[in-house]
Every structure is written in C-alpha cells, then in structure tokens.
Amino acid sequence: MLLFAPEMNIKKRLLDSARMARAIRRMAIEIVEKNRGTDDLMIVGIRSRGVPIGERIAKEIEQMEGLPVPFGIIDITLYRDDLTTIAPQPVVKPTKLPEPIDDKVVVLVDDVLYTGRTVRAALDALIDFGRPKAVMLAVLVDRGHRELPIHADVIGKTVPTDAEEVIKVKLEETDGEDEVLIMEK
Amino acid sequence: MRTQTSALRSKDLLGIEPLSPEEITLILDTAEGFKEVSERPVKKVPALRGQLVINLFMEASTRTRVSFEIAEKRLSADTLSFSASGSAVEKGETLIDTAQNLMAMAPDMIVIRHKHPGAPKMLADRLPASIINAGDGAHEHPTQALLDAFTIREKLGRLQGVNVSIIGDISHSRVVRSNIHLLTKMKANVTLAGPPSLMPVQIERMGVRVVNSLNEAIEGADVIMMLRVQLERQGKLSFPSLREYYNTFGLTPERLRRAKEGVMVMHPGPMNRGVEIASDVADGPYSVILEQVTNGVAVRMAVLYLLGGAHMAE
Numbered sequence: 001m002l003l004f005a006p007e008m009n010i011k012k013r014l015l016d017s018a019r020m021a022r023a024i025r026r027m028a029i030e031i032v033e034k035n036r037g038t039d040d041l042m043i044v045g046i047r048s049r050g051v052p053i054g055e056r057i058a059k060e061i062e063q064m065e066g067l068p069v070p071f072g073i074i075d076i077t078l079y080r081d082d083l084t085t086i087a088p089q090p091v092v093k094p095t096k097l098p099e100p101i102d103d104k105v106v107v108l109v110d111d112v113l114y115t116g117r118t119v120r121a122a123l124d125a126l127i128d129f130g131r132p133k134a135v136m137l138a139v140l141v142d143r144g145h146r147e148l149p150i151h152a153d154v155i156g157k158t159v160p161t162d163a164e165e166v167i168k169v170k171l172e173e174t175d176g177e178d179e180v181l182i183m184e185k
Numbered sequence: 186m187r188t189q190t191s192a193l194r195s196k197d198l199l200g201i202e203p204l205s206p207e208e209i210t211l212i213l214d215t216a217e218g219f220k221e222v223s224e225r226p227v228k229k230v231p232a233l234r235g236q237l238v239i240n241l242f243m244e245a246s247t248r249t250r251v252s253f254e255i256a257e258k259r260l261s262a263d264t265l266s267f268s269a270s271g272s273a274v275e276k277g278e279t280l281i282d283t284a285q286n287l288m289a290m291a292p293d294m295i296v297i298r299h300k301h302p303g304a305p306k307m308l309a310d311r312l313p314a315s316i317i318n319a320g321d322g323a324h325e326h327p328t329q330a331l332l333d334a335f336t337i338r339e340k341l342g343r344l345q346g347v348n349v350s351i352i353g354d355i356s357h358s359r360v361v362r363s364n365i366h367l368l369t370k371m372k373a374n375v376t377l378a379g380p381p382s383l384m385p386v387q388i389e390r391m392g393v394r395v396v397n398s399l400n401e402a403i404e405g406a407d408v409i410m411m412l413r414v415q416l417e418r419q420g421k422l423s424f425p426s427l428r429e430y431y432n433t434f435g436l437t438p439e440r441l442r443r444a445k446e447g448v449m450v451m452h453p454g455p456m457n458r459g460v461e462i463a464s465d466v467a468d469g470p471y472s473v474i475l476e477q478v479t480n481g482v483a484v485r486m487a488v489l490y491l492l493g494g495a496h497m498a499e
Contacts, residue, residue, distance in 0.1 A: 075218065078230035078260075078490075091211070092218030092490065095225075128227040 017178040023156035028060035052173035054109035072097035079121035102130040111169040113139040116150035197309040197316040200325035201366040215487035233262035236293040240266035256485035330363035332484040344371035350402040353412030378402035382423040
C-alpha cells in the first residue's frame with residue numbers, strides 16, 4: 001500500500017528502467033531454476049502492481065523456455081486484516097486464475113515486500129481456490145520490517161529502509177514509466 | 186458508535202433516491218468483484234468476519250431473504266433471520282421495541298422488509314446499526330433496482346441512453362420507484378405502461394415517459410421489465426379480470442416480435458405466469474430473469490461490504 005503525503009521528497013532512485021528490466025529477467029531465471037523448469041508453474045500477480053510485474057516475468061519465462069506459462073491475478077481486498085481500520089476501502093476486483101491451482105507451483109508476485117501482511121492475505125485467498133503443490137513468493141523490492149514470519153524466495157532488489165521512508169514503484173503499464181524511488185518526508 | 190468512513194455517505198441504504206450517481210456506480214463496480222466469489226470452489230471470503238447481521242422480514246419474501254442470507258454467509262458474517270410470524274411481533278410488540286431489543290444484542294447491520302413505507306428509516310434514525318431496506322411498502326426496494334441495473338450494465342455495457350420500458354402495476358410497485366430513481370440518475374430513458382387504474386397521476390414528474398399501450402412500450406426498448414400484478418396489495422382488482430389483463434398487458438411471444446433484436450426481458454419475481462408474462466417468454470431466449478437472481482447475491486454482497494466492511498473503530 002502506497003500513501004503519499006504531498007511533502008514527500010525523492011531520496012534516491014533505486015532502479016531505472018534498464019535495471020528494472022534486468023532485475024525482472026533475473027527473477028524469471030531464478031524462478032525457472034528453483035522449479036527446475038516450467039512444469040506445473042503458474043505465475044499469480046497480486047493486485048495491483050504485482051500484476052504487471054507478474055506478467056513481465058511470465059513473458060520472460062516464455063521467451064526463455066519457449067512455452068507459455070499460465071498467468072493469474074489475485075485480489076486480496078477481502079482478506080486484508082486492516083479492513084476495519086482503512087478508509088475508504090479499496091474497490092473489490094475479481095480474482096482471475098487461468099486454471100485450477102491444485103498441484104501447481106504457484107509463484108505469487110508483488111512489487112514491494114514490507115510487513116508481510118499483503119502476502120499473508122494473498123496466501124489465505126489462494127488457499128480458498130485449492131491446494132497448490134507449493135507456493136513461492138517473488139518480489140521486485142524487499143525493504144525489510146517484517147511483522148509476520150514471511151520471506152521471499154526470489155527478490156529483484158533488497159534495500160534496507162527506515163520505517164518513515166516509502167518505496168514508490170512506478171510501472172509503464174500503470175504509471176507511464178519504469179522506476180523505483182525511495183521517498184522520505 | 187462507530188464513525189462511518191466508507192465511500193457511501195450514509196450508514197444505511199434506505200433507498201435509491203438519496204444516492205448519487207457516483208455511489209450507484211461504486212456499488213455496481215464492487216458487485217462485479219463479488220460476482221466472481223460466487224463462482225469459486227470455496228464461495229466465501231472473510232470480509233465481514235465477526236459481524237452480526239440480523240434479517241428482519243416482517244413481510245413474506247423468499248427470493249430477497251434467501252439472497253441476502255447467501256450474500257451474508259459468503260462474506261462470513263454471522264446471520265440471524267426472523268419473520269413476523271412466530272416472533273414477539275405476534276404478541277403485539279411494536280417495531281421500535283423489537284428493534285431496540287435486537288440492538289441490545291449489538292448487530293452491525295439490520296436488513297429489514299416491512300409493509301409500511303418508512304419503517305427502515307424509522308430504525309435508521311434510532312439505531313446505530315446500518316439499516317438496509319429490503320422493501321418497504323410501495324416506497325423503495327433499492328437492492329432490486331441495483332441488481333436490475335447491474336444485469337443491464339453487464340449485458341449492454343452501459344446504462345446511459347438505454348431505453349427501459351417498465352410495464353404493469355406501477356402504483357403498487359416499490360421496485361418501479363427504485364428503478365425510476367436509479368435509471369433516471371444514470372441517464373437511461375424510462376417508459377412506463379400499464380392500466381390507467383394502476384398508473385399514478387403525474388408520474389411523468391419523475392422524468393419518465395408514459396405510453397398507453399404495451400406495443401408502444403415494446404417498440405424501441407432495449408430492456409422490457411415486466412412487473413408482477415400484486416394481487417395481495419390491491420384488495421380488489423383494479424382491472425376487470427386477469428384474462429383481460431393478460432390480453433392487454435401480458436407479454437406474449439407474438440408481442441415480443443415487435444421488439445428490437447436482442448431485447449432483454451426482465452421480471453423482479455415472483456412471476457404470475459399467464460398474467461403479466463407468458464411462460465414461453467419467461468423461459469425464452471431473451472429472458473434474463475434467472476441471471477437477475479444470480480446477480481442479486483453479488484449486488485447484496487457489495488452493499489453489505491460497502492456499509493459494513495470498512496469502517497473505523499471508534
């Protein structure tokens with residue numbers, strides 16, 4: 001979740017377009033290596049910015065391996081643990097999975113791993129659709145400060161941050177350009 | 186009492202009349218997300234976990250009550266339903282007393298159907314719970330209008346500029362009142378037809394067109410919405426006979442031939458087959474009557490979620 005106060009300043013540019021592209025390509029390679037191929041693989045992007053990143057990873061894998069990888073979208077709004085404290089609530093959008101997840105290796109994809117609560121919600125949502133053989137987590141940026149025992153299997157960029165800082169991920173598909181910024185008050 | 190901060194301005198859904206076009210669009214957009222939940226292997230999400238919803242049905246209902254109950258269960262709310270018969274209402278308890286006693290059990294939301302217009306508002310003004318109107322007399326039935334709009338938008342992709350003809354017993358219908366409010370707010374074109382004895386005078390003031398015959402209403406319509414002849418609300422018939430009603434305002438396959446290609450035939454149910462609608466039409470290729478029922482669950486989930494799903498603790 002990204003909330004920006006107007007007085008936030010750019011502290012550092014973490015990734016530009018070329019470095020982001022390389023990070024995503026490397027993440028795709030790591031996923032295929034860890035899975036020893038593309039058998040049973042399914043990439044699932046967490047709304048909203050996990051979706052374009054997941055799509056790019058799926059495309060990279062397809063180019064590398066010459067086989068399409070099923071890609072799905074998961075909406076975690078209804079599984080959040082902060083529904084009673086956030087406002088206004090995010091609009092609920094459909095979850096779209098291309099095929100049953102039973103016995104698949106599902107790779108959840110998100111932009112930033114922070115407290116781990118989004119991933120917790122995504123796991124709960126995923127389990128309601130079936131019983132995957134395994135679930136992996138791939139994130140573009142791991143910024144630390146976990147509040148739950150969750151870790152990523154594949155990481156684009158690890159960066160230590162202060163709690164006051166905000167990681168802003170911009171993507172061509174949603175923001176018109178590719179870059180990752182560290183913002184601070 | 187909690188502070189309401191959802192995107193809907195009111196803590197209650199008492200009717201379509203107080204809603205803005207933006208609020209209507211939000212409910213319909215949210216319902217799209219919820220429709221998918223009903224198609225999952227596990228048809229349940231934890232959004233309203235730990236919340237208590239009381240369904241207070243003081244008037245007969247199957248479809249609406251069942252639809253609300255399913256919607257509540259799919260959102261993981263705790264639910265409790267009761268009707269007038271078999272409750273303390275039969276012993277002479279007033280609505281306010283019933284409600285205050287229920288309130289002492291701390292429900293988060295109350296869904297109410299009542300024969301008297303304004304009964305939901307009376308509760309809304311007195312109780313901190315969110316009140317959802319599931320039909321009050323001939324006043325409003327907001328979730329029905331929302332599910333009708335959802336069904337139209339799903340098929341045609343829009344509401345603006347859509348020609349909707351509503352035919353039948355206009356006077357006694359809360360469905361039509363909610364639909365007129367909703368469709369005119371969303372800039373659809375509404376045409377009404379029905380027996381003059383069941384057509385309120387000056388209804389044109391609500392921004393609708395009134396025509397005299399069924400054929401005029403069918404011509405050019407994208408959507409034909411047939412209303413139930415509400416025998417129980419009339420005391421005595423406002424027209425000579427059911428046979429004559431069918432001959433004048435019943436939707437038959439022959440009459441439907443005058444309609445546009447791909448016209449949608451809707452009915453809020455329960456149908457009187459052979460009175461306002463022929464079986465061949467109700468079960469025919471243009472009928473979306475059962476889709477309306479399916480969509481009703483998604484729309485009610487959206488309303489429950491928007492009113493109860495996200496609010497700040499005090």
